[in-house]
Amino acid sequence: MNESQRQLTENAGSEIFAAAGKASPPITVSGLAVAGVSLQDWVFIATLIYTVVQTLLLMPKLVKFVQGWRRG
Template sequence: MSKEIMAEAIKAAPPVAVTTASLAGLSLAEWVSIATFIYIGLQVGLLVPRYWREYRAWRDGSDETDVPGDAT
């Protein structure tokens, strides 16, 4: 029974999100813009420190970039 409820909740999520956004006074386009800005901010926050470590390693002449998960 809980799998059925979860499946129905997942199916209903997009329309519920749009309705909630509309009731909050912002159009769907504005909410997409807000979500895009948040996503870009998170990406910058994650990538800038990584590139900074790689730049420092390159500048110092080190072969290790100290980037976790980097298989190079």
């Protein structure tokens, strides 16, 4: 496989992953609706997940800030 074919293959793979990432939220919502989870419950679940992720991302920064503040 020459360089241009390899590059096309890599680009196609990344485009597939990007398309799958864009399609996953609607597919998840549709799947949950079919499973009997209402839209209100879905919004609650998404908000809960978002809050947990944001908290986990903020914790290392907060710990570092507090440690620096304690040291002076």
